[in-house]
Amino acid sequence: MASSGFSFTLGLLLSCIFTTLILCNATIPGHYHNPVHRHRHHPRVASHNYKDALTKSILFFEGQRSGKLPPNQRLNWRRDSGLSDGSALHVDLVGGYYDAGDNVKFGFPMAFTTTMLSWSVIEFGGLMKGELQNAKEAIRWATDYLLKATAHPGTIYVQVGDANRDHACWERPEDMDTPRSVYKIDANTPGSEVAGETAAALAAASLVFRRSDPVYSKLLVRRAMRVFEFADKHRGAYSNGLKKYVCPFYCDYSGYQDELLWGAAWLHKATKNPTYLGYIQTNGQILGAAQFDNTFGWDNKHVGARILLSKAFLVQKLPALHEYKGHSDNFICSILPGSSSTQYTPGGLLFKMNDSNMQYVTSTSFMILAYAKYLTSSHQVVNCGGTTVTPKRLKAIAKRQVDYLLGDNPMKMSYMVGYGPRYPQRIHHRGSSLPCMASHPAKIQCSSGFSVMKSQSPNPNILVGAVIGGPDQNDRFPDDRSDYEQSEPATYINAPLVGALAYLAHSFGQL
Numbered sequence: 001m002a003s004s005g006f007s008f009t010l011g012l013l014l015s016c017i018f019t020t021l022i023l024c025n026a027t028i029p030g031h032y033h034n035p036v037h038r039h040r041h042h043p044r045v046a047s048h049n050y051k052d053a054l055t056k057s058i059l060f061f062e063g064q065r066s067g068k069l070p071p072n073q074r075l076n077w078r079r080d081s082g083l084s085d086g087s088a089l090h091v092d093l094v095g096g097y098y099d100a101g102d103n104v105k106f107g108f109p110m111a112f113t114t115t116m117l118s119w120s121v122i123e124f125g126g127l128m129k130g131e132l133q134n135a136k137e138a139i140r141w142a143t144d145y146l147l148k149a150t151a152h153p154g155t156i157y158v159q160v161g162d163a164n165r166d167h168a169c170w171e172r173p174e175d176m177d178t179p180r181s182v183y184k185i186d187a188n189t190p191g192s193e194v195a196g197e198t199a200a201a202l203a204a205a206s207l208v209f210r211r212s213d214p215v216y217s218k219l220l221v222r223r224a225m226r227v228f229e230f231a232d233k234h235r236g237a238y239s240n241g242l243k244k245y246v247c248p249f250y251c252d253y254s255g256y257q258d259e260l261l262w263g264a265a266w267l268h269k270a271t272k273n274p275t276y277l278g279y280i281q282t283n284g285q286i287l288g289a290a291q292f293d294n295t296f297g298w299d300n301k302h303v304g305a306r307i308l309l310s311k312a313f314l315v316q317k318l319p320a321l322h323e324y325k326g327h328s329d330n331f332i333c334s335i336l337p338g339s340s341s342t343q344y345t346p347g348g349l350l351f352k353m354n355d356s357n358m359q360y361v362t363s364t365s366f367m368i369l370a371y372a373k374y375l376t377s378s379h380q381v382v383n384c385g386g387t388t389v390t391p392k393r394l395k396a397i398a399k400r401q402v403d404y405l406l407g408d409n410p411m412k413m414s415y416m417v418g419y420g421p422r423y424p425q426r427i428h429h430r431g432s433s434l435p436c437m438a439s440h441p442a443k444i445q446c447s448s449g450f451s452v453m454k455s456q457s458p459n460p461n462i463l464v465g466a467v468i469g470g471p472d473q474n475d476r477f478p479d480d481r482s483d484y485e486q487s488e489p490a491t492y493i494n495a496p497l498v499g500a501l502a503y504l505a506h507s508f509g510q511l
Helices: 010-024 050-063 107-127 129-149 163-167 192-208 214-233 257-271 274-283 302-314 323-335 358-377 391-406 491-507
Strands: 155-160 182-186 382-384 387-389
Touching (some): 107 129, 107 192, 107 358, 107 491, 129 192, 155 192, 257 274, 257 302, 323 358, 358 391, 391 491
Antiparallel strands (some): 382 387
16 A cells, blocks of 8 residues: 555544534534334334434435535535546446445445335335435435446446455545546346346336336336346356456355346336236246245345235235245244344344344345235235244334344444434444545545544544444444444445334334
């Protein structure tokens, strides 16, 4: 790593913190925690202000924006960035989201984030009241970018930024000077998982905008169909052709079959075209519909496809997809507390892996609530080896996970930044940890920021609503900025949580 001529010391950071808090965090919604909400139609007492958490979970996405920021940008410690993205290949790839605490735009997790934000709105948007518009704006920031990335038939631009070079720096997105290399898939370098997920994202988002912006909705669904056709026709993993650029960051470990099934499921929902139902019926087993994996996230979509297709059977009464009720029931039985196939921490948190475990907590909680909704509407239950699991029990399991995330845990800490009286102060996030442009307009060079990254100083810019990787399997959390596995936020952690929080806020009369 080249040493920088610009000496950025810890002392300067400390002197900036007070200024930063005043200049950079001026318009953040209040950091309050009002645990008790009573409502005449909701006699139960909520232990959390889910409405506040919902507001913040959506606000987080504004902190991850790349490109030209709009006049109504609320997290005003961020500024424009990546304004020449795409120029390396003479295309416009300005916009979209940085995936986590770095300054790279990875298309695979961005598309998954978009799909899950859209599903959150499709299932629970009707409950969101004033936050619905903010959620739609968060989706549109992504879909506008995904439309640019898929503008040329037979090509999808799947990444902007050299991840290895980016990770060798600790700098604000506004300062970044690492190569904004552009990576693409095409017939010669296929990427069925990225293309399949992008098709799912565009199809799901088309449902979000169907009433409010029918012209945009039609554009999204037409593009989704074209992208899916490309994904299916040119089968292959992008982790092969683009391995040195996308691995180990967002390497595809589960294969691309799940994304083809997932993409087809969303297109079936968005278009009602029998072609997609036929595709699912013909290819479902080959693509792993009945697999017993129970980890749902940016890499593996099998569980999501099962739950989504079970809705077509349970709610839309489509008998051809009856088997997906059984597949979904298997998933539910496998993640129940006490099941031999799923680990929980001593404090009760679903635990899948050390690296960014909270993404599995949020995605599983959303899946459970969505499935509970479908079961309720069809008056059905889940049978797990003689034990009847009701929708009510499923809702309680999901609520327990969300409550843990919001502070009901052995550390007595909220894992959502800016929510509750105690939350992580040193998250692994470049823009949040370095002084903002308003308090420190001079450029912070590539390696100069590492003194801050390694320090114990709290982040000066509050990335409100960011949910981080979370505690370890023993409920411990060190709040250490260099520990990216536990301290880094990501868009795909927040996206499914938006729907779960909307449901909980509504069920306790907060919306």
